[in-house]
Amino acid sequence: xxxxxGRDGRERLVVIGGDAAGMSAASQARxxxxxxxxxxxxxxxxxxxxxxxCGIPYWVGGEVPERDDLIARTPxxxxxxxxxxxxxxxxxxxxxxxxxxxxRDVDSGAESxxxxxxxxxxxxxxxxxxxxxxxxAPGVHGVQTLDDGQALLDTLAGTxxxxxxxxxxxxxxxxxxxxxxxxxxxxxxxxRGREPMSTLDPDMGRMVHxxxxxxxxxxxxxxxxxxxxxxADGRVRAVATxxxxxxADVVVLGIGVRPETALARAAGLPLGTHGGLLTDLAMxxxxxxxxxxxxxxxxxxxxxxxxxxxxxxxxxxNKHGQVIGSNAGGxxxxxxxxxxxxxxxxxxxxxxxxxxxxxxARRVGLRFEAVTIESTSRAGYYPGAAPMxxxxxxxxxxxxxxxxxxxxxxxxxxxxxxxxxxxxxxxTVEQMTALDLGYAPPFSPVWDPVLVAARKAAAxxxxxxxxx
Amino acid sequence: xxxxxGRDGRERLVVIGGDAAGMSAASQARxxxxxxxxxxxxxxxxxxxxxxxCGIPYWVGGEVPERDDLIARTPxxxxxxxxxxxxxxxxxxxxxxxxxxxxRDVDSGAESxxxxxxxxxxxxxxxxxxxxxxxxAPGVHGVQTLDDGQALLDTLAGTxxxxxxxxxxxxxxxxxxxxxxxxxxxxxxxxRGREPMSTLDPDMGRMVHxxxxxxxxxxxxxxxxxxxxxxADGRVRAVATxxxxxxADVVVLGIGVRPETALARAAGLPLGTHGGLLTDLAMxxxxxxxxxxxxxxxxxxxxxxxxxxxxxxxxxxNKHGQVIGSNAGGxxxxxxxxxxxxxxxxxxxxxxxxxxxxxxARRVGLRFEAVTIESTSRAGYYPGAAPMxxxxxxxxxxxxxxxxxxxxxxxxxxxxxxxxxxxxxxxTVEQMTALDLGYAPPFSPVWDPVLVAARKAAAxxxxxxxxx
Numbered sequence: 032x033x034x035x036x037g038r039d040g041r042e043r044l045v046v047i048g049g050d051a052a053g054m055s056a057a058s059q060a061r062x063x064x065x066x067x068x069x070x071x072x073x074x075x076x077x078x079x080x081x082x083x084x085c086g087i088p089y090w091v092g093g094e095v096p097e098r099d100d101l102i103a104r105t106p107x108x109x110x111x112x113x114x115x116x117x118x119x120x121x122x123x124x125x126x127x128x129x130x131x132x133x134x135r136d137v138d139s140g141a142e143s144x145x146x147x148x149x150x151x152x153x154x155x156x157x158x159x160x161x162x163x164x165x166x167x168a169p170g171v172h173g174v175q176t177l178d179d180g181q182a183l184l185d186t187l188a189g190t191x192x193x194x195x196x197x198x199x200x201x202x203x204x205x206x207x208x209x210x211x212x213x214x215x216x217x218x219x220x221x222x223r224g225r226e227p228m229s230t231l232d233p234d235m236g237r238m239v240h241x242x243x244x245x246x247x248x249x250x251x252x253x254x255x256x257x258x259x260x261x262x263a264d265g266r267v268r269a270v271a272t273x274x275x276x277x278x279a280d281v282v283v284l285g286i287g288v289r290p291e292t293a294l295a296r297a298a299g300l301p302l303g304t305h306g307g308l309l310t311d312l313a314m315x316x317x318x319x320x321x322x323x324x325x326x327x328x329x330x331x332x333x334x335x336x337x338x339x340x341x342x343x344x345x346x347x348x349n350k351h352g353q354v355i356g357s358n359a360g361g362x363x364x365x366x367x368x369x370x371x372x373x374x375x376x377x378x379x380x381x382x383x384x385x386x387x388x389x390x391x392a393r394r395v396g397l398r399f400e401a402v403t404i405e406s407t408s409r410a411g412y413y414p415g416a417a418p419m420x421x422x423x424x425x426x427x428x429x430x431x432x433x434x435x436x437x438x439x440x441x442x443x444x445x446x447x448x449x450x451x452x453x454x455x456x457x458x459t460v461e462q463m464t465a466l467d468l469g470y471a472p473p474f475s476p477v478w479d480p481v482l483v484a485a486r487k488a489a490a491x492x493x494x495x496x497x498x499x
Numbered sequence: 500x501x502x503x504x505g506r507d508g509r510e511r512l513v514v515i516g517g518d519a520a521g522m523s524a525a526s527q528a529r530x531x532x533x534x535x536x537x538x539x540x541x542x543x544x545x546x547x548x549x550x551x552x553c554g555i556p557y558w559v560g561g562e563v564p565e566r567d568d569l570i571a572r573t574p575x576x577x578x579x580x581x582x583x584x585x586x587x588x589x590x591x592x593x594x595x596x597x598x599x600x601x602x603r604d605v606d607s608g609a610e611s612x613x614x615x616x617x618x619x620x621x622x623x624x625x626x627x628x629x630x631x632x633x634x635x636a637p638g639v640h641g642v643q644t645l646d647d648g649q650a651l652l653d654t655l656a657g658t659x660x661x662x663x664x665x666x667x668x669x670x671x672x673x674x675x676x677x678x679x680x681x682x683x684x685x686x687x688x689x690x691r692g693r694e695p696m697s698t699l700d701p702d703m704g705r706m707v708h709x710x711x712x713x714x715x716x717x718x719x720x721x722x723x724x725x726x727x728x729x730x731a732d733g734r735v736r737a738v739a740t741x742x743x744x745x746x747a748d749v750v751v752l753g754i755g756v757r758p759e760t761a762l763a764r765a766a767g768l769p770l771g772t773h774g775g776l777l778t779d780l781a782m783x784x785x786x787x788x789x790x791x792x793x794x795x796x797x798x799x800x801x802x803x804x805x806x807x808x809x810x811x812x813x814x815x816x817n818k819h820g821q822v823i824g825s826n827a828g829g830x831x832x833x834x835x836x837x838x839x840x841x842x843x844x845x846x847x848x849x850x851x852x853x854x855x856x857x858x859x860a861r862r863v864g865l866r867f868e869a870v871t872i873e874s875t876s877r878a879g880y881y882p883g884a885a886p887m888x889x890x891x892x893x894x895x896x897x898x899x900x901x902x903x904x905x906x907x908x909x910x911x912x913x914x915x916x917x918x919x920x921x922x923x924x925x926x927t928v929e930q931m932t933a934l935d936l937g938y939a940p941p942f943s944p945v946w947d948p949v950l951v952a953a954r955k956a957a958a959x960x961x962x963x964x965x966x967x
Contacts, residue, residue: 051945086880086940095940100880103945202939346938349945353954367933374937383937412554412568445910445943448917448936455934456924465835466923468916469842469851470814471670472554472563475913477519477571477817486821 041070044359045132045147047122047294049075050082051345052326053153054104055352056359057114063360066113072145073114074134076121079177080106085345087180088203091187092210098177125150125298127319149321149359152295152308153352156288156327156343161198165259170267171282174207183283187214192280195219196270198256200227204285205239205377208248211283212378219249219277221256221270230373231436232388234403235422238438242380251277288343290328303330305341312365314355323359325351325366332368335386335433335454336395342369370454371434374444383447386434386454387424398427400491406480408442410472419443423450423460423484430459430492435484442474449481460488509538512827513600513615515590515762517543518550519813520794521621522572523820524827525582531828534581540613541582542602544589547645548574553813555648556671559655560678566645593618593766595787617789617827620763620776621820624756624795624811629666633727638735639750642675651751655682660748663687664738666724668695672753673707673845676716679751680846687717687745689724689738698841699904700856702871703890706906710848719745756811758796771798773809780833782823791827793819793834800836803854803901803922804863810837838922839902842912851915854902854922855892866895868959874948876910878940887911891918891928891952898927898960903952910942917949928956 044060046053057071073080081104089095109116117134123142124133131146158173160166170190172183195211197204200222211218220227220243226236227243227250243250251272259282260269269276290307292300301309301317307330309317314329316322326348330339350366357364372385392399401424409416419439426433435450437443453463463485470477478486512528514521525539541548549572557563577584585602591610592601599614626641628634638658640651663679665672668690679686688695688711694704695711695718711718719740727750728737737744758775760768769777769785775798777785782797784790794816798807818834825832840853860867869892877884887907894901903918905911921931931953938945946954 083878083880083940083945085938085945086878089881089940094882095880344938346936346943346945346947350933365933367930369935372935372937374939374942376939376941381942385935385937410551410554412551412563413557414562442913444939445913445937446916448914448934448947449920451935451937452917452920452924452926455930456920456926458920458924462835462923465818465833466916467837467840467853467919468814469840469853469913469919470553470812471842471844471912472551472557473844474842474849477551477553477813479814479916 042148043070043072044149045145046073046151046153047132048153048155049073049080049116050155051348052352053151054081054109055349056151056325056355059353059356060360061112061114063362071114073116074120074122075118076137077176078118080104080109082177083345084175087174088206088210090180091183092213098181122294125294127298151355151359152322152324152328153326154291154294154328157291158288159286160284161256163256163259165261168259168261168265168267171259173284174203186281190280193217194278195281196221196277196279197283197285198270199286201229201285201287202375205375207283207285209377212246219251221251221254221272221277223255225252228382230384232422235436235438238420239382243377246378288327290341292328303339305330307341312367313358314351314366323355325355334368334370336391338395370451372447372451374447379440381439381444383437383444385447385451388434392424392433397433399424399433400427400488400495402484402487402491404484404487406483407476408439409474410476413472417441419480421480421484423488425460425488425492427495430461430489432458432460432463446481460485460492464489510616511538511540512617513613514541514619514621515600516621516623517541517548517584518623519816520820521619522549522577523817524619524823527821527824528828529580529582531830539582541584542588542590543586544605545644546586548572548577548584550645551813552643555642556674556678558648559651560681566649590762593762595766619823619827620790620792620796621794622759622762622796625759626756627754628752629724631724631727633729636727636729636733636735639727641752642671654749658748661685662746663749664689664745664747665751665753666738667754669697669753669755670843673843675751675753677845680714687719689719689722689740689745691723693720696850698852700890703904703906706888707850711845714846756795758809760796771807773798775809780835781826782819782834791823793823802836802838804859806863838919840915840919842915847908849907849912851905851912853915853919856902860892860901865901867892867901868895868956868963870952870955870959872952872955874951875944876907877942878944881940885909887948889948889952891956893928893956893960895963898929898957900926900928900931914949928953928960932957
């Protein structure tokens with residue numbers, strides 16, 4: 032039994048999970064506390080640390096040439112900074128009362144306990160793998176880890192066929208559809224929802240649908256996959272729904288992830304309705320002063336809805352890690368919550384959202400006005416001006432901004448950041464109409480599309496109140 | 500004497516100036532009040548209405564093919580909406596006590612008085628034309644009006660030489676430098692300041708300087724033009740400074756504009772220290788309940804400095820017009836002020852600023868911390884990731900954001916909008932570190948450059964306060 036704590040008087044911080052949240056926390060704690068003050072032990076069951084899972088579709092698609100381009104910091108770099116990183120070592124139990132974790136060497140199977148003074152849980156997410164016949168057949172791939180990405184690339188290179196089916200039409204699904212097009216595949220996306228990108232309202236998802244079809248992607252909506260069909264060699268041949276079967280030489284599962292919180296659940300730590308760990312604003316696990324959690328295994332507060340939400344995104348994981356490391360290292364930082372911003376693209380189509388969709392607003396009891404406008408990314412007369420659709424939701428009566436969705440081409444997606452800041456500041460759409468946004472013909476029409484939407488939303492809110 | 504008022508009982512709104520602010524005001528008032536309720540008379544001394552002066556450099560440079568592409572709404576379109584537009588008619592006097600304006604037909608010289616119930620002053624700006632020998636010589640051009648642009652294009656087409664000198668290195672100067680490069684000219688920019696783009700701090704201006712040189716532009720700083728030299732034919736030959744003479748086949752004056760407020764001054768209306776009209780939040784001229792003013796002839800409140808500022812920009816002019824038209828039409832709207840956002844580009848170099856520079860902050864008594872960071876427009880591993888420099892100023896102690904300057908390539912300029920909203924909401928840089936900005940590898944590093952700057956600024960503010 033490893034029991035260094037107390038022997039040399041150093042505090043020990045144990046980190047479970049060697050990806051964005053865990054290693055950001057370890058690195059930030061190390062910045063604040065020297066190895067003489069704080070021992071940091073990090074357990075990672077895989078081979079890699081600190082890689083960009085969000086980058087995998089672009090590696091598969093060939094825009095990013097090398098796997099290692101996605102690795103922000105290698106195990107050696109972490110060790111050189113005085114972090115005792117133990118790869119291929121899986122934590123199998125958290126003993127909260129005993130302040131220790133049990134870890135198993137994946138290769139040898141050997142187990143041992145490691146005591147901690149402070150614990151960081153950054154166990155991430157696990158992909159939703161449908162409980163379907165054939166889901167484990169060769170040629171069916173998830174894209175969660177670097178190993179997944181390599182396996183998919185091997186399949187793409189090895190299969191003589193050129194038909195791909197993507198199951199799921201969220202961020203991963205649409206990004207993988209693009210990647211497979213870049214690799215020369217004919218792509219069918221099978222989606223259980225009414226339209227792709229269910230993080231958008233259906234009217235905006237419909238625009239994504241049309242654009243994907245314009246790119247030559249076959250989009251199948253309202254379709255539940257029932258089975259993955261294999262041939263005599265056991266390899267995938269088709270994806271079956273209730274109504275049809277879609278021939279496939281390769282299948283990519285892009286149907287999202289869930290918090291990986293089995294360890295936390297077994298340890299009796301508090302989980303929310305989405306299955307993620309619940310933390311306070313300093314990212315401490317609620318009710319546990321010396322345990323923090325962050326990244327894809329936690330729920331976060333949505334500042335617009337006032338409710339916890341599950342938002343597995345690398346950018347949040349990095350922020351969580353930074354906050355946790357600051358606090359665990361004796362400093363102070365908080366993560367106040369999210370507003371629900373996300374951006375993506377399919378080829379040259381840009382997709383962005385922040386805040387609440389119509390159904391989110393209804394679910395939390397908000398009455399709203401919704402408007403949609405068409406504008407352009409640049410002054411209409413400037414070359415390259417591309418159409419852009421902005422949908423905006425504002426609370427009835429107060430006029431408070433509730434959400435923005437944008438679908439367009441170059442220059443569309445990052446415009447959502449304006450709305451993200453306005454949501455954080457709880458601005459009204461009327462206040463937004465006066466925002467001093469950057470204007471020059473190569474960058475924006477004289478009224479930025481976000482302002483055009485705000486003007487229409489403000490007029491709608493006023494109109495709903497009767498003449499003023 | 501035209502004296503329709505009272506005859507048919509309609510109110511009359513008179514607008515002086517047929518460009519962005521004036522015609523936006525007229526159009527918005529017309530939306531709210533029918534011709535049966537409100538007569539609208541607009542006087543414009545030129546030939547055009549509602550044109551995009553900001554677009555002239557791109558027309559001269561050839562990106563925008565036709566002059567008429569820059570005209571947002573023609574005189575005929577305004578008249579079709581029931582606006583009595585009188586072109587080539589210059590207002591020569593405002594009689595505030597008598598509620599009337601005197602206008603002169605530019606072609607015939609005939610003058611007449613027009614009474615008003617409500618007046619909008621949108622007289623715009625006049626270019627600063629240096630009082631220099633030779634400044635009126637053929638081949639020396641301003642770029643304020645469409646006529647100016649046409650004259651410059653004629654000169655560019657007619658001159659066999661290919662040497663251009665741009666006087667001034669602000670927005671107009673750098674944009675005209677790009678335009679002249681596109682037209683195949685060898686360009687020298689003569690600038691009285693220490694670095695180009697004096698709306699940036701000199702350290703950021705220095706980056707613009709280097710980038711302009713990289714584009715083949717000869718940049719001459721700290722140089723006051725003393726004379727424009729002409730040949731025996733009277734045409735321009737060179738631009739002289741105290742130390743040197745720069746050969747020139749064409750000279751473009753890009754040294755800014757001043758408020759065109761001679762009429763207002765003669766009428767005794769209140770002007771600010773920059774020579775612009777002073778208004779209240781509803782864009783009413785202070786102390787005058789039935790006179791509004793907007794666009795390039797007014798000063799605006801800078802919400803960060805708390806002082807009036809002169810910011811001649813089309814986007815503000817349009818907002819002013821919209822606010823004025825709402826109020827003059829019996830509705831309600833306000834223009835709360837600006838935060839000083841501006842974006843520009845020279846070829847593929849993007850330049851943006853918002854809030855206060857170091858010298859602005861000092862001038863208004865603010866103590867601050869300034870930080871500068873280097874980041875990229877996309878995830879570092881994603882193709883096309885371009886370097887970006889972000890400078891951020893935060894108030895000492897409070898940590899309130901004071902200003903942001905950005906120099907970079909694609910994706911740099913409009914990132915300043917995040918800071919513009921944060922300034923409006925009076926956020927601290929510490930609050931900004933938690934902003935939920937859009938992240939995906941094609942659009943941003945996992946920490947957006949603005950957040951990287953905010954983190955560094957927040958640490959600097961904390962550090963300056965000693966350990967917390």
